[in-house]
Amino acid sequence: xxxxxxxxxxxxxxxxxxxxxxxxxxxxxxxxxxxxxxxxxxxxxxxxxxxxxxxxxxxxxxxxxxxxxxxxxxxxxxxxxxxxxxxxxxxxxxxxxxxxxxxxxxxxxxxxxxxxxxxxxxxxxxxxxxxxxxxxxxxxxxxxxxxxxxxxxxxxxxxxxxxxxxxxxxxxxxxxxxxxxxxxxxxxxxxxxxxxxxxxxxxxxxxxxxxxxxxxxxxxxxxxxxxxxxxxxxxxxxxxxxxxxxxxxxxxxxxxxxxxxxxxxxxxxxxxxxxxxxxxxxxxxxxxxxxxxxxxxxxxxxxxxxxxxxxxxxxxxxxxxxxxxxxxxxxxxxxxxxxxxxxxxxxxxxxxxxxxxxxxxxxxxxxxxxxxxxxxxxxxxxxxxxxxxxx
Amino acid sequence: xxxxxxxxxxxxxxxxxxxxxxxxxxxxxxxxxxxxxxxxxxxxxxxxxxxxxxxxxxxxxxxxxxxxxxxxxxxxxxxxxxxxxxxxxxxxxxxxxxxxxxxxxxxxxxxxxxxxxxxxxxxxxxxxxxxxxxxxxxxxxxxxxxxxxxxxxxxxxxxxxxxxxxxxxxxxxxxxxxxxxxxxxxxxxxxxxxxxxxxxxxxxxxxxxxxxxxxxxxxxxxxxxxxxxxxxxxxxxxxxxxxxxxx
Numbered sequence: 001x002x003x004x005x006x007x008x009x010x011x012x013x014x015x016x017x018x019x020x021x022x023x024x025x026x027x028x029x030x031x032x033x034x035x036x037x038x039x040x041x042x043x044x045x046x047x048x049x050x051x052x053x054x055x056x057x058x059x060x061x062x063x064x065x066x067x068x069x070x071x072x073x074x075x076x077x078x079x080x081x082x083x084x085x086x087x088x089x090x091x092x093x094x095x096x097x098x099x100x101x102x103x104x105x106x107x108x109x110x111x112x113x114x115x116x117x118x119x120x121x122x123x124x125x126x127x128x129x130x131x132x133x134x135x136x137x138x139x140x141x142x143x144x145x146x147x148x149x150x151x152x153x154x155x156x157x158x159x160x161x162x163x164x165x166x167x168x169x170x171x172x173x174x175x176x177x178x179x180x181x182x183x184x185x186x187x188x189x190x191x192x193x194x195x196x197x198x199x200x201x202x203x204x205x206x207x208x209x210x211x212x213x214x215x216x217x218x219x220x221x222x223x224x225x226x227x228x229x230x231x232x233x234x235x236x237x238x239x240x241x242x243x244x245x246x247x248x249x250x251x252x253x254x255x256x257x258x259x260x261x262x263x264x265x266x267x268x269x270x271x272x273x274x275x276x277x278x279x280x281x282x283x284x285x286x287x288x289x290x291x292x293x294x295x296x297x298x299x300x301x302x303x304x305x306x307x308x309x310x311x312x313x314x315x316x317x318x319x320x321x322x323x324x325x326x327x328x329x330x331x332x333x334x335x336x337x338x339x340x341x342x343x344x345x346x347x348x349x350x351x352x353x354x355x356x357x358x359x360x361x362x363x364x365x366x367x368x369x370x371x372x373x374x375x376x377x378x379x380x381x382x383x384x385x386x387x388x389x390x391x
Numbered sequence: 392x393x394x395x396x397x398x399x400x401x402x403x404x405x406x407x408x409x410x411x412x413x414x415x416x417x418x419x420x421x422x423x424x425x426x427x428x429x430x431x432x433x434x435x436x437x438x439x440x441x442x443x444x445x446x447x448x449x450x451x452x453x454x455x456x457x458x459x460x461x462x463x464x465x466x467x468x469x470x471x472x473x474x475x476x477x478x479x480x481x482x483x484x485x486x487x488x489x490x491x492x493x494x495x496x497x498x499x500x501x502x503x504x505x506x507x508x509x510x511x512x513x514x515x516x517x518x519x520x521x522x523x524x525x526x527x528x529x530x531x532x533x534x535x536x537x538x539x540x541x542x543x544x545x546x547x548x549x550x551x552x553x554x555x556x557x558x559x560x561x562x563x564x565x566x567x568x569x570x571x572x573x574x575x576x577x578x579x580x581x582x583x584x585x586x587x588x589x590x591x592x593x594x595x596x597x598x599x600x601x602x603x604x605x606x607x608x609x610x611x612x613x614x615x616x617x618x619x620x621x622x623x624x625x626x627x628x629x630x631x632x633x634x635x636x637x638x
Contacts, residue, residue, distance in 0.1 A: 022489065024467055035555065060487055073487075117553045131637060139547075141488035171488040217633070219480040242493055244479045246550075279497040282509055324438050324445065324505035324610070350505070351465040353445060371635030390468040 019065040025391055027057040032384030034090060035365065039259045039377040045088050052081040052094050052382075056252040058169060060125075067132065073125035075100055075170065080117035083084055089378050091118070096165045102158045103174035103194040103209055104140065111199075124173040136180040141173040144192060146213060146225070147253070148242055151333070152291040152308060154255040154271030155227050155238050158194075163317070164308075164331065164344060166386065168362055176209070180390030184241040197231065219292040220244075233260045236270075248278035270294040284320040297366050308334040309375030324348045332365075340376045414525035415539045417560070422520040423568060424595050429454040432619040438506045441609045447504060451513060452623075456521065458630035459514040462638075467505065475493075475635045476514045486638045500552050506614040507581060511552055522549035523556065537562060538569070540631040564588060566595055579605050592621040605630075 032052050036045060056077030063070045071333040081092050092098050100122045101109065109122035147153040151164035158174045171216030176194030183189060193210035211229035218224060225240040240257030253273040260266040292312050310333075317331040331344040346360040363381040405502045429452075436447045448464040459476045463469045471486040481498060484491045499511040511517060523543035530541050538559040555577065561570040570583040581604045585597030602613040628634055 024470065058487070131633070136633070136637075145488055145490040148493055168485075181629075182631070184633060188632050215582045217480070220480060223480065240534060247497050249493070249497070251493075252464070277497075279495060279500045282500055282502045285498075285501065299397045303400070319504060321502055324440060327505075350443075350445065352436065352467045390466070 019063060021064075022062045023060070023061075024061040025057060025059040026388055027391075028055070028169065028386055028388035030054040030361075030384055032094065032166075032382045034094075034188070035381040036090070037380055039367070040090075043374050045378060047083065047086075047088060048081050048253040050081055052058050052079070052083065052089075052091065052384075054094065054167075056170075066297045067127065068130040070128050071125060072123065072127075073173075074121070075124045076117050076121045078117060080118075084113065084117050084313075085115045087113075090380050093378065093380070094166070094382075096167065097172060100170065100172055101141065101174070101175065102144075102160075104171040105175040105195040105197055105206055108141065121172075122362055124171070128344075134182040136182070137362060138366060139177045141175050142178060143171045144174050144178070144194075146190075146215075148240060148289065149252050149253060149273050149275065149289060149330075151289045151317070152271075152273050152313070153253070154291075154293070154294070155225065155240050157231055157236070157252045164333070166358075166384065168284065169388070174209075182195055186348040187214065188216075189214045192229075194231075198220075227255070230261070233262055233264070234258050234266075235261060246365065248276055249276045251277070266292075266298050267296070269296055283321045286318045288315070289317075290314045294345070305312065308333070309378075310338070310340070311372055311373070312336040324384065334366075335368055335373065335376065338368035338373050338376065339366055340364065340373070340379075341366040342379060353373045356388055359387075360385075360386065361385050394634055395590060397477070411542060413521070414527050417539075417565065418520040418523070418525050418543070418558070421558070421560070422518060424495045424566060425597070425623040426453070426515065426518065427592075427594055429625065430621050430624060430633075431625075435615045436504075436506060437613045437615075438504075439611050439613070445505075447506075451514070452625065452629065453515045454565070454602060454625060454630060455514065455520050460630055460635065461513055463489060463504075465543065471638055473509070473512065473635055473638065474492060475630060475632075476516060477630055481510075481514070482632075482637050484638075489636075491636055497505070500558050507610065508614070509552065512602075517549070517551040519549040519556070519558075520552050522546055527596075531559065531561065533569075536568075539565075564595060581605055591619050594621045595617075 019090060034050050034052060036047050054077065059074045061072045078092060080097055081091060101124055114118045125140050125141055125143055127142040129138040130134060144158035145262065147156040150161055153161045159172050162168055162170065174194045176192060179191045181189045189195040190213045192209060192211040195206040197206045209229065211231060214226045216224050221244045223242045227239065229238045235258040236255060238253065240251065240253045242251040255271040257269040259268050271293045272288060273291040279285050290313065299361060313333055313335055315331060315333040317329065320328045322328060327348045329346045333387055335340045343365045344362050346358055349357045351357055361383050362381050368376065394534065400568045430611050432451050434449050434451065436449060438445045450462045450464060452460045457478045459465050460473065462473045473484045475482045479496045481494045481496055482491050496590050498510065501510050502636065503510050503513045504554045523545055524543055526542045526578055528540040528542050539562055541558040541560060543556045543558060554575055555573040557571040558567045560567045566588060568585050571579055574580050574583045581602060586599040588595050596617040596619055601611055603611045
């Protein structure tokens with residue numbers, strides 16, 4: 001990896017074509033006050049109220065020459081709260097996604113947690129991409145970002161959906177190679193060969209990912225995506241179907257994962273998603289997503305690192321652009337099995353060409369039976385503000 | 392018919408080859424001038440409210456009724472966001488996150504970036520001449536200027552968001568100066584006005600567009616075309632997933 005950048009600079013210097021460069025980024029600060037769920041003390045989260053502050057930013061660079069491009073993104077964030085003194089779990093919800101690199105071979109990151117907060121700095125994108133006729137080849141650390149689900153997007157294991165989180169300007173990188181074949185107007189196939197090491201110990205062997213993702217347009221109304229491969233020691237297969245109705249789009253996803261291929265104790269897993277998306281008027285938009293994720297008995301709290309600690313869920317998001325300056329979003333998520341319901345309200349204000357502010361609130365509105373889902377006891381009530389600038 | 396042909400005020404249109412007695416032909420002429428078969432344009436959009444305004448720079452490529460690609464060039468917040476439409480299918484591409492998202496075709500209804508224009512306006516999914524029935528109405532005089540008035544009612548099988556649009560066309564150059572958009576209840580919802588007609592590649596084209604919603608007279612969105620080319624030839628893969636994601 002250390003030879004990649006000089007090599008690419010050499011290529012670009014030797015290129016006779018015009019070289020275009022671009023530098024862009026964003027900076028965001030957030031502050032929130034959180035009230036703990038009284039039941040969180042059952043799972044050793046012994047605090048009542050706390051403040052949580054977060055600053056993060058992206059610096060994105062791009063060089064384009066001939067039919068190729070080099071892109072890099074540096075992501076840094078500092079989280080600050082008394083909650084870090086006892087390493088309470090709520091900080092992981094406020095900082096989601098916690099990992100900025102989904103499939104990590106090259107590290108390229110710095111992470112330091114102390115009693116007051118967490119500092120992270122990571123080069124979460126640095127890749128070279130080359131287009132040749134109907135082919136595209138990329139290598140390095142790249143974003144693998146596809147799938148229609150905004151709250152739950154099981155067919156893509158390489159990027160966590162951020163539809164419910166307060167950190168929006170982020171994507172997770174993955175290390176390896178990709179090859180895309182644009183077969184025709186209707187069919188595109190992406191092949192990925194990625195690798196991952198245990199992020200805590202880089203002496204470990206890496207696990208490989210060999211992945212195919214295809215996009216096929218069956219008709220002008222029906223599109224399918226399919227995925228197949230081996231990833232993190234499981235064989236996985238699934239797909240996505242989306243249908244453009246007269247007034248709305250209907251979509252669904254299914255992903256099946258086998259137990260670990262190396263015989264380590266594990267079970268198979270199923271994920272499913274059904275969705276409906278409709279623009280109700282020029283200002284109102286609604287989206288419904290309902291899903292199922294099979295409980296993983298071998299993962300922490302049943303769902304590992306996923307944001308949604310629910311087995312069956314139904315979510316409804318409504319967006320109202322009440323003014324060119326102001327957008328309101330309300331999202332309800334219900335765990336059908338336990339009865340737990342969570343509400344997220346957000347208002348986004350444009351303060352200038354490149355500055356915007358959010359006021360956001362997160363709260364559980366029905367408790368439900370959390371016996372089977374102790375992670376739901378960790379869900380706090382928060383009220384916060386965010387200010388972000390783009391350049 | 393003979394009487395109409397002799398009308399002085401429509402003689403210029405007749406000279407241009409417009410059949411001044413046939414509203415369908417008139418609108419075909421307007422579509423041919425303003426839409427063309429394909430176009431590539433650069434525009435500046437300004438969204439204005441009494442206390443605030445916002446400017447976006449956009450590139451828009453259109454081929455026929457079925458293919459369009461728009462790219463936002465500024466401000467930094469939205470720079471690089473692209474929208475591709477092929478027939479009923481639409482995708483948004485966010486290059487900073489390398490994320491391509493299929494969006495519901497009902498999003499054609501949605502306000503484009505908080506403006507008074509919709510995705511349908513920007514991506515030119517509907518065609519006035521093909522999707523509407525046309526009928527002349529009595530001429531009207533607005534601010535001392537006489538306009539030929541054409542009522543456009545949507546065809547039953549057309550996928551359009553406005554059931555009725557009324558065109559106010561200049562009798563001098565036959566091009567529209569106003570479009571008034573009505574909802575299902577026949578209530579006027581917004582007015583688009585054209586100004587500053589210039590010629591590009593042989594097409595007469597209004598470079599200044601202003602959209603005003605009727606429910607809030609303090610707001611408006613203006614588009615100023617910096618350039619538009621009609622004789623452009625797009626590569627065969629221009630309106631494709633590959634081209635959408637190559638930035």
